[in-house]
Amino acid sequence: MPSPSTPKFRRRKADRPAEIVQAALAVFAEKGFAAAKLDEIARRAGVSKGALYLYFATKEELFHAVVEQVIAPNMRAMRAMVAGHPGPISDLLGMFVARFSALVADQPVGGVAKMVIGEARNFPELARVWHDELVAQALGGLAEAVAAAQARGEVRAGDPRVYALQIAAPLIVAVIWRETFVPVGAEPFDLPPLGHQHVATLLNGLLVEGPAA
Structure with a gap:
């Protein structure tokens, strides 16, 4: 059994x-x-900076890994949930809100989203990456669900992609509000x-017959 004094990166090499x-x-x-400094990331991970470089040569590579390994799997699962739901869309939107709320509660996605928005001009x-791996996936899945609901005669005519953004x-605004204004004293919104x-408000305008009673 490893000694408690054995460095973390030697005790759990496979997890490094x-x-x-x-x-x-977390640092992003x-x-x-x-x-963000690679030294701090290495320190929080419990590895040396040299060990970090064995896996990731740059911060850009690390950002790709964060998106691909931590956030994108959740987004793909959410899209699969949307694609596999036969309807009605009112139930689907309730499920979508619940999954989205859980994701931003479990992972610091909001902080990274704020980072991307704030630094996109200098780091396009x-x-x-954020758009292709996350935003396009979420909007694409919602647009497909809206189009399917329109084909069933459930949703009014309109651009499915615009409905998805609505x-x-x-x-998204509530998450950005939490990351930007709550730290300086604004009251948060409970997601x-x-x-x-x-969703209840939106369905009044979205559905052909209005929401079910």
């Missing part, structure tokens, strides 16, 4: 890349991309109730 990625996620969310690759936008109220 995942620990580095989780540490990078707290400090932003430009201010961050925005490209569905997601208040949730699950906000999502529930938003």
Whole structure:
């Protein structure tokens, strides 16, 4: 059995890349991309900076790994849930809000989203990865669900992609509000109730017959 004094990176060598990625996620969310230091990421992961470089040569590679290993799997699971739901869309939107709320509660996704928005001009690759792996997946899945509901005669005519943005936008704004204004004293929005109220309001205009009683 390893001694308690054995360095963390030697005790759990197989876990080393995942620990580095989780540490990078936390540092990116707290400090932003430009201010994030590989030394701090290595320290939080319990590895040497040299060990970190064995797996990730740059911060850009680390950001790719954060998106691909931590956030994108959740987004793909959410899209699969949306694609596999036969209807009605009112039930699906309630499920979507619940999954989205759980994701941003369990992982510091909001902090990383704020980082991408704030630093996209200087680091456009961050925005490209975030869009391709996450935003396009979420909006694409919602748009497909809306189009399917339109084909069933459930949802009014309109651009499914625009409807998808209308569905997601208040949730995203609430997350950005939490990351930007709550730290300086603003009252937060409770995401699950906000999502529930938003969906109930949206359905009045979205559904052909209006929401079921």
